[in-house]
Amino acid sequence: MITLQCLLEFQSEGDRREVLDLMRRFSSAERYGYQRLLEGWTREELKKHLTQVFQINTRYADDAVLKASGILSSCRKRGQNPTKVVFGGRGLFEKLKKKHLNGPRREELEREWKEKRQGNLYSRGDRSKRGNLNLRFVWIEGELYLRICVGERRWVYAKVVRPVKREGDKWIGFVWDLHQAERTGKWFPYNVELKLRDGEVYAHVSVSEKFPPTVITPENGVIGIDVNAYPFHLALAEVSRDGNLVGYERISLHEFLSADRDKREYLAWQVAYWVVGLALQRSRAIAIEDLEELPKGRRGDGFPKLRQKLQRWVYRSILEKIEVLAKRHGVAVEKKDPAYTSVIGKLKYAPQYLIDKDVAGALVIGRRALGFEEELPEAYRCLLRDEEFLLYALAELEEKVKKLKRELKGEENEWRRKAIKARLKATRGELKTLKAHLRALQSGEGEPASQRSPADRRKEPVRGRLSGRRKSWRVLSAALTVPVLEKFSHVKGTVRDFSPLRPVLVSGDWERAVRRPVPVPGAGAAVQVV
Structure with a gap:
């Protein structure tokens, strides 16, 4: 979608006031509808209710619900509390709460707050309604106007003011498409949203963008x-x-x-x-x-x-x-x-190519786009059946849990305690995953799902095997991250060096990995830890 903006010029002050009143009622319907959505109202019952309460047609009411549900969905996707949404902008709201703010500056902020909170009107596009039912562009004596529905069979016509700003301005293409639609009757949908800013009413038009054929595949x-x-x-x-x-x-x-x-x-x-x-x-x-x-x-x-x-x-x-x-x-x-792109990347490709986990994750995403499945290497599959290694990894994870508990007990800072608790929770999760795998192995319930298929086949993944394969990667991450990559005290924060996994990946030699040379600050060369 591309969005274009134009200024609206009303023919009389009466027309302008009528449109501003409609924008105020629509904005109120949107805010009211948002609160009702939080309470669990359905779209259909809310649409009928808004029509009666705010005296707007059903199309406007439905669009108000659509806008409110979009805000709610966006808020939830961002992980924010939907009950804390401030219509009109939290920044302006916080500024207006300051009691020492007064005079012209406060009046300006109040005007801006009122415009953002009450100066909105939206109508979605519809091909069957000549592009848009409530907010439609029409030609009158060769000039472009926006026809605004303000009541039952009542419209206000506002002249569109939009100079072409540069060569290649997308407004030229939009106007040309309107001309063609008027001539041929082949209409296209366009969304229109009116916004009040600095006392002027602007129309924001959104249309689907036409893309050229794909040449690079x-x-x-x-x-x-x-x-x-x-x-x-x-x-x-x-x-x-x-x-x-x-x-x-x-x-x-x-x-x-x-x-x-x-x-x-x-x-x-x-x-x-x-x-x-x-x-x-x-x-x-x-x-x-x-x-x-x-x-x-x-x-x-x-x-x-x-x-x-x-x-x-x-x-x-x-x-x-x-x-x-x-x-x-x-x-x-x-x-x-x-x-699992990060997990697969850091365990499989970071040690193989000696790259960091982020580039390795990008590599996995690229391979996935090409249709490649990511199987466990043979050495890793053997490692997941090596009971001696799994018991060693289990002991290392249990030792880390004890260490984090000691840190938590000795830490008095409230915020640092919460960070330690988060790490403790994650480590306990890895410990639980590893214990479950070890129990399944000892009871002979089966082996990693990825063992039963050839590696790196280029085809669409099979849903039934995908969960088993991902579980194997999760177990492998729990078994290698702390016991091998975080084995020594020089590792701080996020692990960035995955080269210790190379002997494990190539030959399954996990004992060499846990006895690897460790850099000692000030010692120059690496020393061997025994």
Whole structure:
């Protein structure tokens, strides 16, 4: 969808006041409908109720419910409390709460608050209704007007003021499409939303964008993209058509942390242009994560710095811009389920290619877009049947639980205690997973599902085997992360070095991995820990 803006010029002050009153009633219906949705009302019963209470037609009432449900859905996807939504903007609300604010500055903020809270009107497009039923563009004596339905068979006509700003302005194409629809009768749907800003009424028109044919497909290979909050960056992996890693790049996003909303939007487009430019240069399609929701943390979880990054996380905006820009240039975009891509990447490809887990995750996303299944390597499958190793890993996890309990007992800072509790909970989860696997192995219930199929087959995954395969990866992660990668005290925070897994991956030699040389600060060379 592309959105275009134009100014509306009313023929009389009476017309303007009538439209502003309709915008006020629609905005009230939207807020009222949002509260009723929280209470569990259905769309149909709410539509009838809004029509009677706010004296708007059923189409406007349904659109008000649609807008309210969109806000509710978006709020839930972001992990925010839907009961805390502030219509009109929380920023303005917080400023107006300050009692010392007065005079012209307060009057300006109150006007802006009122406009944002009460100055909205929306009508969705409909092909069968000549493009839009309630807010329709019409031609009168060669000039473009917006016909606004303000009552039963009553309309207000507002002249559209929109100069062409530059060559290639998409407004030219939209006006041309309106001319063609008027001439041929082949209408297209367009959504229209009216907004009041600085005393003027603006119309925001959204239409489906027409994309050129796709010329760069996954048959040429892909560029897999993995989004990461720590460090704050995008990881890109160039994957050949046979599933091998060709090269990789990283794009830092730290500049987003100190930028305001407009600058973040600009930076997101810059990133999108860079990624699509790389795809065009290498003739590769793009593979991204199909992310629905990313937890942004909660106050008091013990991880304030990470939460600050997540709250300003623009992953969805960046991926959407990459997708749109790629389609404009004929580059195919594959959206894939991101489940277990990080686990598979860090355990299988990070030690194999000696790359970090983020690039390895991007590689898995790229391979998944090419249709490759990720099977456990033979050495890992043997490891999951090695009872001696599993008992060793179990002991290491139990020791970590004891260590975290001691830290928790000796820590007095409330916020640090919460961070320790989070790590303790995660470690207990890994311990539970490993114990369940060990019990199943000792009872002879079976072996990893991935053992029963050839490795790395290029086809669509089979749903029945997928859960078993993912369970094997989860067990393997619990067995290797703490016992091997976090074995020594020099590891702080997130593990970034996965080279110790290489002897395990190649030959299954886990004993060599746990006795690996460890760097000692100030000692120069690595020393052997016995």
